[in-house]
Amino acid sequence: MNCLEFRRELAASPQVMSAAAREHRGHCSTCADAWHRAQLFEQRLQSVLAVPVPMGLADRILLRQTTDSRVHRQSARQTWIRLAAGLMMTAGMVGVGYLTFGTSASLASASMAHLSHEPFALNRTELIPAATVSQLFAESGVYLKAPLQSITYLTRCPVYGQKTIHMVIRDGGQPITAIYVPNNQQGSADFAERQIVGRHRNIGHGTLVLMAEHGDAFDRIEASFRAAIEGSSSLAGMY
Ligand SMILES: [Zn+2]
Ligand SMILES: [Zn+2]
Structure with a gap:
């Protein structure tokens, strides 16, 4: 397996590596770094998606308001979480997939x-x-x-x-x-x-x-x- 094949596999399934990919990671420090960054990114993504909805004062106040506005607030929150996850995903994919070829001078x-x-x-x-x-x-x-x-x-x-x-x-x-x-x-x-x-x-x-x-x-x-x-x-x- 070469570096490009490794990066392709890493982008496709960051958490499951084939034996060939593990072997490549073992002797290619650049790809090992990329793998490490991918794992950190996966962990961050998991923690963002696992944020619990707080049931505090704000929710008790909201209970007195109309069902409509509560539904609106919940969906807005979900949208925000999806957006944040999406942005991190984009940033992470670029980080994972990017091979350093020096400057783009040509x-x-x-x-x-x-x-x-x-x-x-x-x-x-x-x-x-x-x-x-x-x-x-x-x-x-x-x-x-x-x-x-x-x-x-x-x-x-x-x-x-x-x-x-x-x-x-x-x-x-x-x-x-x-x-x-x-x-x-x-x-x-x-x-x-x-x-x-x-x-x-x-x-x-x-x-x-x-x-x-x-x-x-x-x-x-x-x-x-x-x-x-x-x-x-x-x-x-x-x-
Ligand atoms: Zn490599
Ligand atoms: Zn293109």
Whole structure:
């Protein structure tokens, strides 16, 4: 098990760890820290949810008031507890899932950091219709000339201060993350960190970032994006 797999499992079930995850935690201090923070967060969440409703003076006064206002007060209190738990949950998930890649000084490092914010994205297997993909691109001002297939995750995400389209592509069993930054050309770069390899290339008027556990499918996927965005399938792979 590598760090990314560990973080995925931790985010999915913070209190139940597989043998492989326990083994990884035993020799990876970064992941052991993340596990520890996750346990503290779980404890805090439990204690927030366990706050008893006080039956004191305020309640005795309320008994004299109408049933309606009492019901209102109770539901407002529940709403507040849910809200607080939700905020803590959000903060905790970011803390658990965040891998430190140093500063987000480049599109590459910002994309790497973004990966861990949506660990669930990689687990989806249901295909998104090509028309839905084309529509989201069109809303970003990019009109696809060929359909993009095999996409299982599709959302707009802010990455590197840009409005990007965050996708996951299934190639065989492997999930490949693709982030397209419209109207922002960052040129070519290849990068690798913590068991993730990546590249980015100018495509159309923007930049395509690809990230996965290995880069075997990158050429093919880059060519399909080039065909879809530039309409130059015959030249795919020559850049
Ligand atoms: Zn680790
Ligand atoms: Zn995203």
